[in-house]
Amino acid sequence: MFSDYLRLGIDHILDTEAYDHILFVTVLCALYDPSLWKRILVLVTAFTIGHSLTLALSSLDLVQINPSLVETLIPVTIILTGIFNIYSVTISDKHHRMVMFNYILALGFGLIHGLGFSNYFKAILGKEESVVQPLFAFNIGVELGQIVIVSIVMALAFVVLHLLKIQKKYWTIPVSLFSIVVATYLLSK
Structure with missing residues (x-):
């Protein structure tokens, strides 16, 4: 059972047909240099914590939000993260403070993304006696999937x-703009 939910968590993140998670993790990381891998790991873990919290609360029927609202908010989180990235790399004197704010955004946006999967997760849980082990395994899978993307x-x-020696803003801005365009398309669907 543990391995089934672990695999489900990995698949949830790496599913190319539900590419909103891949896109979100990509745009979330676009602001960082690879040498800051520890910060990036904390960042995606903050996202997982938010995702896990709302998934748990929803699985226990403590939180219920209109699924169509959540499906609208998910692309909005991608768009806002892209805008934040572009703003952050163009304001160099406050860049450090802006990057720290990104952790708060990751946690908050994780809350929204967790709600997006909650109905499906509740359906596959079925009549499980406890949600703790499935939820734990699923969240480890989510984190592992995110590490692959990162x-x-x-x-x-x-x-x-580092190899092509392109300035960071010329990496961050195109990745962010691409994410904004794709997320805008998702909103229009």
């Missing part, structure tokens, strides 16, 4: 920033 994004960032 590794790919940071490998690309390393090539762009």
Whole structure:
């Protein structure tokens, strides 16, 4: 049972047909240099904590939000993160403070993304006696899936920033703009 929910968590993040998570994690990481991998790990963990919290609360029927509202808010989180990134790299004197604020955004936006999966998760839980073990396994899977995405994004960032020696803003801005465009398309669907 543990491995089933672990796999579900990994699949939830890496599912190319539900690419909103891949896009969100990508744009979330676009602001960082690969040398800051510890900060990036904390950042995606903050997202997982928010995701886990609302998933748990929803699984226990303590929180219920209109699914269509949540499906609208998910692309909005991607758009806002992209805008935040662009603003952050263009305001160099406050960049450090802006990056720290990104942790708060990751946690808050994780809350929204967790709600987006909650109905499906409740359906697959069915009549499980406890949600603790499935939820724990699922969240470990989510974190592992995010680490895969982060590794790919940071490998690309390393090539762009360190091998090609392109300024960080010329990495961050195009990745953020691409994410904004795709998320805007998701909103229009």
